[in-house]
Amino acid sequence: MKFINIGSGNMVAAERVIALASPDSAPIKRLVSEAKEEGRVIDASCGRRTRTVIVTDSDHVILSALRPETISNRLYDSDAADTDDEEDTPV
Structure with missing residues (x-):
């Protein structure tokens, strides 16, 4: 089973992912709102945007704080579970 790092040390099983979307469109906002009401939202953004x-x-x-392009690249990268999260770099 392949896992994808979605930011802040959180992982998701690659074969379970159906879609990656930007949260800005009205249909996606509606999808998130309905999922929150039904208790199906997992907020992995850790307080970030x-x-x-x-x-x-x-x-x-x-919900993830990483860009869709970043997660997409990790989804199709063979060693996605081993890549470091850009949020974890020391300041």
Whole structure:
């Protein structure tokens, strides 16, 4: 089973991901709102601005602070679980 780092040390199973979307459009905002009401939202953004909405095959909606392009690259990279999160770099 391949896991993808979605930021802040959080991982998601790659084969469970159905879609990656930007949270800015009205349909995605509505999807997130409905999922919150039904208790299907997992907020993995750790208080940061949500940049990606991840939809899984179990109808869960995961919020991530990483850009969709970053997660997409990790999804198709063979060693995605081993890459460091850009948020964890020392200042």
